[in-house]
Amino acid sequence: MRKKRHFTSFQIISLGFFIVILTGSLLLMLPVSTNGPGGASFWDSLFTATSAVCVTGLMLHDTAQYWSYFGQFVIMILIQIGGMGVVTVSIAIAMLSGRKIGLMQRSTMCEAISAHHVGGIVRMTGFILRTTIIIELTGAAAMFPVFCRDFGAVKGLWYSLFHAVSAFCNAGFDLLGVRSEFSSLTTYADNPVINITIMTLIVTGGIGFLTWDDIKTHKIHLKKYRMQSKVILTVTSLLILLPALYFYFVEFSADKWSGMSVSERILGSFFQSVTPRTAGFNTVDLTMLSEAGVFIMIILMITGGSPGSTAGGIKTTTIAVLFSSAFSVFRRKGETNCFHRRISDDTINHAATILLMYLVLFLTGGIAISCMEGIPILDCLFETASAIGTVGLTLGITTELGFASRLILIVLMFWGRVGGLTLVFAAISGKHPDFAKFPMEKITVG
Amino acid sequence: MRKKRHFTSFQIISLGFFIVILTGSLLLMLPVSTNGPGGASFWDSLFTATSAVCVTGLMLHDTAQYWSYFGQFVIMILIQIGGMGVVTVSIAIAMLSGRKIGLMQRSTMCEAISAHHVGGIVRMTGFILRTTIIIELTGAAAMFPVFCRDFGAVKGLWYSLFHAVSAFCNAGFDLLGVRSEFSSLTTYADNPVINITIMTLIVTGGIGFLTWDDIKTHKIHLKKYRMQSKVILTVTSLLILLPALYFYFVEFSADKWSGMSVSERILGSFFQSVTPRTAGFNTVDLTMLSEAGVFIMIILMITGGSPGSTAGGIKTTTIAVLFSSAFSVFRRKGETNCFHRRISDDTINHAATILLMYLVLFLTGGIAISCMEGIPILDCLFETASAIGTVGLTLGITTELGFASRLILIVLMFWGRVGGLTLVFAAISGKHPDFAKFPMEKITVG
């Protein structure tokens, strides 16, 4: 009975996303949504709506040039719904999951705990919405002077708001193609205000609301944080710092980047390090990167952000769990620990499953697109990593792709956004009763 | 106390490999080992000896042109020691591992079981050596007519033997560079005898001796086989058939391959499908492959052969365990099953660790070499995958690499060969006593 209900919840969420995407597609098909005459085709609209709701940011048309203000507004709303939808859903699951554990441990206290956690969900959802609005408005205010100077007051206000929402939700949509198509933030590469504001919004949105809850509750008492928050903060710091060092000392030291000033190089290194883990803006021309740089970006895109946030990818916690598990295997320790807390075998299985799933989908998609389109494999893998990690960076091939390839990207985006939830559901829902327990048999691996 | 002994066993094995490699290097440095005047340098000899003992097959010099008959003989002996060494060691571990499980389950029967399994090891080692000799001689006999026709009786005999040993041990060394440097088996692309014999030797050597034991004991009664043997046979069949279909229908259907006859195309498809999973011969010019084809080869190289064999890579069983685990997670089944047998959580952890370890080493090595040498990343990843999977295929960059890059390849080859054994040891040796059992805490992954 319980099993059935959980399965239905997941169906409801998938269906919810699907309906939002479909509604968005229909709105974007209206002639009023586009600047040119006629309207967007269904498939173009579907691709754009999927990209927006899944906060990916892959585009067939430059947002600012192709879509009208109405179309842009629809896209912003889709981004906000998609971003917050996943967050609230996954927070609710995390809370219910806590309830489930409490239920198993202390079945007599079931009702009380349940009530407490339903209260927790309501409280948390309120906290999420308030925080989102405050942070997005603050970000918009910070960017307003720059956009106001460049585009005038009204357009500047719209630009500030749109980019704050897009950055906080890690969507990667931008309106700066008015200067040159698909230029993203390259024209602001030397502007510290835009760079730092956008980076802050991305990181804030990407570390997840449970982490924010810890920061709000425990302030600087790091020791009191949830183990998960400690893991997220540590891994996120490393995944920002290490690639930034690579970009500064290896990538941007090449002759072709000699036009960069030192401050621009520092900003560029950090920005290109922050953005692939699912934001999807860029301040340098990505096609100018070395192949090693492109590959590092692919790895970062697959890695993604943190759970319970607007970010996609296999998540920082998954990476941490896998490395901790590997460490404990090599050390021949019986259990996997993180920050003095034990991690369950189920969690490790799930982490391995997620890694495998992402690898299989990303590689299969990339190879298929490369075979069908005759495009270099590295560009295709960049594209599929971007889609499944809901990043939105591209080496410029999105617009050239045929129908089948676009469909692959749509599926990868959708799966990258809601696919992970299946596993979270698996973690909290009751397991199937085992009708036949098989005897254990040894198998040698490695 | 027991922990100490196991750790020492591993040290002994690593040291054993190291001593064999070093002795081989010194022998190859002798002036008599090379055709030209002087002798090989230490680093060239070390690279070649490591490549031979780790049955990899990456070469700095063409084996037939650079090394004298004495040098070639040394290389063949190193291949045989390396190949059989790992097999007997891993069989011994598998047997001891069985004893360990028995010991824990039925401690009173300890001595009896122990005796039985030590007997098992002796019996198995004998079986391995007999089977190896019989199969290698049969293979040599099958190829002798062809090589005798082409090179005369004496040289033909030597060639038959060398290639039989190299193929059965999945080493990938060949002597056909006499025709043109590094040409591998391309000059025999249309010869069914050579193709089929080499393929059979590769597959026979690559499925592992425990599987052969099952085949010998239970003949066609597949149901009585070990679960591991069933997994190995199933995964191996799929990993030969599916890439062969890709090569036949996609890769070799391109215009540039139009010179191939149908029989050549069938042979070539199967050969290029069999060889990357650690054999390392090739019958077509690999630099002519499409990028997607190269990438599929990289995946096959990383995958590798089966445990308890001469093959390297992350192994067919590891892949099977990971997919079964993922399947059970998605189906929300409480346990992971393969062929009606349960797989332990420890095994799944080990499989995930192996996948992670191979990915990290292969990617890090590839990116480092690409940065240092300025070679396209795909070529570098092909090279590092080839090294860590002990395959030996190359897109031709091995000879161009600098000192640091060669050192990376040496480390990857050594690790690809003996690194996996650390984990096998971890699986059977006692776990560290847990001084502090930490409380479990939930962490969300994916």
Ligand SMILES: [K+]
């Ligand atoms: K994005």
Ligand SMILES: [K+]
């Ligand atoms: K090999």
